[in-house]
Amino acid sequence: MGSFISETSNYLFVITILLFLLSDVLVFNNSFNKSVKDIINLSQVILGIFLHAIGYITLLIRSDDIRYFFFFAFQEIIILAVIMIYHTLYPKINKTLLYNMFFFLFVGSIMLSRLKFDLALKQFIYELVILVFSFFVPYIIKRIPSLDKWYFIYAGVGISLLLIVILAGRVVNGSMLAFRIGDMSFQSAEFVKISLVLFLASYLANYKKAKNYIFAIVIALIHIAILVVSRDLGSAGIYFMSMIFLIFVSSENILTILTGAIAGLGSFTLAYIMFDHVKVRVATWLNPWEDIRGSGYQLTQSLFAIGTGGWFGLGLLKGMPYSIPYVSEDFIFSAIGEEMGVFFSCSLIFLYLAVILYMFKLAKSMKNDFYKYTIYGFGVSLATQVVLTVGGGSRFIPLTGVTLPLISMGGSSLWTTILMFSIIQGMVLANEAEEPVEEEEEEDEI
Amino acid sequence: MKYDLKDDLKHLYRHLKNPVNITGLLFAAVFTAMALNIVLYLMNHSYEDINNSSNNRAVMLAKENIRGDIVSNDGTVLATTRIVDGEEVRYYPYANLFAHVVGYSTYGTTGVEQIANMRLVTSNDTLLNKIENDLYGSKDKGDTVVTTLDVNLQEVASKALGVYKGAIVVTNVKTGEILVMVSKSDYDPNTIDTDWESVIADTKSSCLVNRATQGMYPPGSTFKIFDLIEYIKEHPTDYDKYTYTCGGSLKYDNGKKISCYHGMSHGSLSLENAFAKSCNCAFANLALSFDRGMYASTLNTMMFNEKLPLELEYKKSFVEIEDGCSDSTLVQSSIGQGTVLMSPMHLNMVTQGIANDGMVMTPMIIKRIESSGGDSVKIYNPSEYRRILTKEEADIVTEYMRSVVTTGTGDVLKGSTYEACGKTGSAEYGTVKGDSHALFTGFAPMNDPEIAVTVVIEGAGSGGDYAVPIAKRIFDAYFGESYN
Numbered sequence: 001m002g003s004f005i006s007e008t009s010n011y012l013f014v015i016t017i018l019l020f021l022l023s024d025v026l027v028f029n030n031s032f033n034k035s036v037k038d039i040i041n042l043s044q045v046i047l048g049i050f051l052h053a054i055g056y057i058t059l060l061i062r063s064d065d066i067r068y069f070f071f072f073a074f075q076e077i078i079i080l081a082v083i084m085i086y087h088t089l090y091p092k093i094n095k096t097l098l099y100n101m102f103f104f105l106f107v108g109s110i111m112l113s114r115l116k117f118d119l120a121l122k123q124f125i126y127e128l129v130i131l132v133f134s135f136f137v138p139y140i141i142k143r144i145p146s147l148d149k150w151y152f153i154y155a156g157v158g159i160s161l162l163l164i165v166i167l168a169g170r171v172v173n174g175s176m177l178a179f180r181i182g183d184m185s186f187q188s189a190e191f192v193k194i195s196l197v198l199f200l201a202s203y204l205a206n207y208k209k210a211k212n213y214i215f216a217i218v219i220a221l222i223h224i225a226i227l228v229v230s231r232d233l234g235s236a237g238i239y240f241m242s243m244i245f246l247i248f249v250s251s252e253n254i255l256t257i258l259t260g261a262i263a264g265l266g267s268f269t270l271a272y273i274m275f276d277h278v279k280v281r282v283a284t285w286l287n288p289w290e291d292i293r294g295s296g297y298q299l300t301q302s303l304f305a306i307g308t309g310g311w312f313g314l315g316l317l318k319g320m321p322y323s324i325p326y327v328s329e330d331f332i333f334s335a336i337g338e339e340m341g342v343f344f345s346c347s348l349i350f351l352y353l354a355v356i357l358y359m360f361k362l363a364k365s366m367k368n369d370f371y372k373y374t375i376y377g378f379g380v381s382l383a384t385q386v387v388l389t390v391g392g393g394s395r396f397i398p399l400t401g402v403t404l405p406l407i408s409m410g411g412s413s414l415w416t417t418i419l420m421f422s423i424i425q426g427m428v429l430a431n432e433a434e435e436p437v438e439e440e441e442e443e444d445e446i
Numbered sequence: 447m448k449y450d451l452k453d454d455l456k457h458l459y460r461h462l463k464n465p466v467n468i469t470g471l472l473f474a475a476v477f478t479a480m481a482l483n484i485v486l487y488l489m490n491h492s493y494e495d496i497n498n499s500s501n502n503r504a505v506m507l508a509k510e511n512i513r514g515d516i517v518s519n520d521g522t523v524l525a526t527t528r529i530v531d532g533e534e535v536r537y538y539p540y541a542n543l544f545a546h547v548v549g550y551s552t553y554g555t556t557g558v559e560q561i562a563n564m565r566l567v568t569s570n571d572t573l574l575n576k577i578e579n580d581l582y583g584s585k586d587k588g589d590t591v592v593t594t595l596d597v598n599l600q601e602v603a604s605k606a607l608g609v610y611k612g613a614i615v616v617t618n619v620k621t622g623e624i625l626v627m628v629s630k631s632d633y634d635p636n637t638i639d640t641d642w643e644s645v646i647a648d649t650k651s652s653c654l655v656n657r658a659t660q661g662m663y664p665p666g667s668t669f670k671i672f673d674l675i676e677y678i679k680e681h682p683t684d685y686d687k688y689t690y691t692c693g694g695s696l697k698y699d700n701g702k703k704i705s706c707y708h709g710m711s712h713g714s715l716s717l718e719n720a721f722a723k724s725c726n727c728a729f730a731n732l733a734l735s736f737d738r739g740m741y742a743s744t745l746n747t748m749m750f751n752e753k754l755p756l757e758l759e760y761k762k763s764f765v766e767i768e769d770g771c772s773d774s775t776l777v778q779s780s781i782g783q784g785t786v787l788m789s790p791m792h793l794n795m796v797t798q799g800i801a802n803d804g805m806v807m808t809p810m811i812i813k814r815i816e817s818s819g820g821d822s823v824k825i826y827n828p829s830e831y832r833r834i835l836t837k838e839e840a841d842i843v844t845e846y847m848r849s850v851v852t853t854g855t856g857d858v859l860k861g862s863t864y865e866a867c868g869k870t871g872s873a874e875y876g877t878v879k880g881d882s883h884a885l886f887t888g889f890a891p892m893n894d895p896e897i898a899v900t901v902v903i904e905g906a907g908s909g910g911d912y913a914v915p916i917a918k919r920i921f922d923a924y925f926g927e928s929y930n
Contacts, residue, residue, distance in 0.1 A: 003577050003580040003581050004577055006580070007573060007576050007577045007580055008573065008577075011573075245469055248465050248468075248469070249465045249466060249469070252463075252465050254465075254468070257468075257472075289495075292498070292500050293500070300495075300498075300500065303487075303492070303495055303496075304495070304496050304498070304500075304501040304503060305503075306484065306487070306488070306492070307487070307488065307492030307493070307495055307496040308496050308501065308503045308507075308564070310488065310492075310568075311488065318510070319503065319506075320502060320503055320506055323502055323503075337484070342484055342485065342488055345484070346481040346484060346485060349477055349480060349481045350477065350481065352477070353473065353474060353477040353478075356470075356473060357470050357473075357474065360466050360467075360469065360470045363466055364464070364466050364467075376466055376469070379469075380469065380473075383473045383476075383477075386477070387473075387476055387477070387480060390480055391480050391483075394480070394483060394484045394487065395483075395487075396479070396480050396483045396484075
């Protein structure tokens with residue numbers, strides 16, 4: 001039985017994620033009544049737990065380390081409890097969004113446990129803290145109706161957080177990214193993804209005239225400039241995309257995107273001319289094999305991992321993901337490809353896409369522009385993040401070194417993404433509390 | 447309800463006007479492209495990338511699985527892994543015969559063992575077998591690499607070359623499949639790890655070098671094929687009007703002189719006769735009339751000073767002809783002497799291209815990959831590499847190469863029923879006048895060519911006397927004629 005599960009685990013992973021994807025497509029469609037929807041949602045929980053269980057059984061069999069069993073049981077109890085508390089506190093919570101979030105967390109916990117047990121444990125503690133905190137988020141959103149007037153606060157908090165890093169931060173991998181409080185290391189750039197979207201959403205929801213855009217852009221560019229100075233081009237790209245698309249959604253003018261694309265390419269060229277590290281990144285992207293032991297090391301190891309894993313992967317614990325530097329943070333997608341296979345990792349890409357499109361759909365159903373823009377902005381931010389990390393590790397675009405949402409190691413990244421999900425939950429709940437309006441019909445999801 | 451296209455379009459337009467929907471479509475496109483990029487990478491390029499000595503996963507997989515077999519085109523085992531006293535031992539049943547082309551994996555990797563390394567250590571065994579292996583704690587068997595090599599022909603070629611040093615390459619004209627690759631001196635890959643010290647100490651025989659791809663030989667008169675091609679290209683309508691009277695030697699560049707082989711005087715010759723009898727003076731005279739820049743670019747097209755589409759380790763062929771090069775360089779090169787150097791494989795590729803109506807096929811050494819159970823994992827298809835001649839040009843060169851056999855230096859092949867075509871060469875080397883490598887490159891049958899054969903024998907003498915008989919034995923074996 002054990003051999004059977006561990007040898008077939010990679011096929012089971014693929015089947016599970018494809019079924020989950022199918023359930024998403026079904027449930028995003030409004031044509032089902034509530035009881036059918038509930039059944040589909042229930043099957044999503046089951047699929048998530050199934051995937052989680054297969055992963056840990058495989059790890060247990062291949063390593064003979066009983067800790068995997070206890071850790072799995074511990075996680076299941078806690079997460080089921082969290083789901084129950086959510087349902088008790090908020091009976092109308094959006095189950096689809098919640099279960100999708102947990103599915104990604106399950107994939108992450110399998111992969112991190114495989115990489116290093118202690119790492120996964122630490123990450124789960126972070127997860128627990130933010131999940132408990134997020135119980136209150138929908139409540140806060142409902143109770144403070146003036147959140148959409150706090151734009152100066154969002155801007156102030158965001159810029160200050162970024163400045164703290166410049167002033168008190170330490171250098172990580174050549175970029176100034178984090179500051180420490182006690183034992184915890186905070187990566188401001190992560191949290192500011194939220195504050196920047198909140199600023200743009202609230203400001204643009206209140207001021208819709210073209211001249212107001214200038215102020216919004218200036219504030220956003222200050223954020224971006226600080227990041228460029230601290231050499232965090234990945235986050236700068238995410239902020240930039242949030243800015244462009246939020247102005248686009250508010251102005252409803254397609255020229256915004258075209259202008260944004262030109263400005264984006266222009267600033268990238270400028271960065272290329274100005275910074276040597278950008279030149280190296282681009283050269284490595286064009287030909288990683290040139291300097292296989294030096295600047296091309298990360299990318300070639302990542303390609304080795306994806307290529308060696310092949311369609312169905314080498315199997316958990318059977319590859320060598322640790323040959324890729326920063327595998328648990330920036331390259332976890334390649335590790336997933338190596339051991340769980342490209343079928344699985346590509347399905348994962350489409351699962352991200354499904355969730356992001358679902359967020360867009362939720363955004364469209366908001367009556368309140370602030371909610372609409374915020375949910376939409378989070379969707380754009382997450383989508384950009386996925387493109388940067390997956391595309392970077394697979395040589396689709398130059399490498400920038402950002403995390404894969406909900407899967408990569410890193411407390412700040414995890415907290416930020418879970419907070420985004422809970423804010424969306426809160427806004428959807430608050431929106432439903434207002435009088436219902438006819439929801440717009442939706443086109444295909446994928 | 448009545449169907450109304452206009453309503454539908456209006457509806458679609460309203461959707462597309464919504465910025466959120468536009469954003470959704472944009473990201474859907476980018477995500478799909480990103481996934482497609484990974485899928486295409488895996489389908490097309492990943493193997494070349496991962497079969498890299500910097501990929502430590504090969505070492506890991508080699509420990510995990512039993513190294514797979516390398517077999518010939520009819521499934522005869524050329525390399526396998528045997529369990530001796532609980533230890534995995536790589537075994538080569540044919541010992542020296544395939545030493546260079548199959549290579550070894552016991553002391554580093556070479557040959558097919560190297561280029562298919564990742565395939566050999568990867569197991570695509572059935573799930574059921576894998577589960578069974580897992581239960582019994584045994585290893586999975588790596589995939590089988592099916593090569594294009596022909597055991598029978600390789601044996602004939604190796605025997606024909608005998609004790610001489612040299613190389614023989616035989617390819618399928620239509621597909622570029624390598625049927626034979628012999629290189630001598632050779633070694634026994636079964637014992638290479640223990641023999642290593644003595645093998646590398648013997649610098650005289652250089653037996654580790656695969657002479658077929660890494661041997662750099664002066665091509666001698668086989669280079670006249672290139673002179674002929676250039677002359678046809680420069681005189682497409684009246685090339686056959688060329689005549690020359692050979693007095694045994696030609697003076698050029700104020701007092702320098704070249705002679706025909708053994709000082710022979712050929713008398714009055716047409717271009718075809720000059721080619722068939724391999725008259726040095728006629729071709730040196732021809733070369734002096736060439737546009738040197740154009741000749742240089744023709745030779746580039748013919749893969750001189752260029753990379754070859756070859757996975758096996760090889761050396762680039764070299765020629766010094768360029769725009770403004772000296773008469774002496776041009777004349778020496780035109781008869782395949784001086785600084786010009788070629789690998790036998792390269793000469794074979796050009797021959798194959800001529801035989802294939804001017805189209806060079808990418809040389810293939812691996813036909814397909816199978817799981818140890820025989821299920822197909824990957825099939826390699828023949829691919830065109832480069833057109834070096836138009837069909838008309840190839841036909842003319844073929845005709846001329848046929849007259850080498852019927853009226854010239856390759857007359858050993860004259861009586862055969864399969865109508866061989868070719869060109870001989872006797873390439874002088876070293877400082878002692880008269881020492882020469884014997885060369886032959888050719889194909890058969892003339893009308894619908896099947897195989898191209900290239901023979902290089904070190905220090906044997908003239909190509910006509912030594913290389914052509916060896917080629918004949920290979921042609922005979924292939925076309926089923928008995929020989930003794």
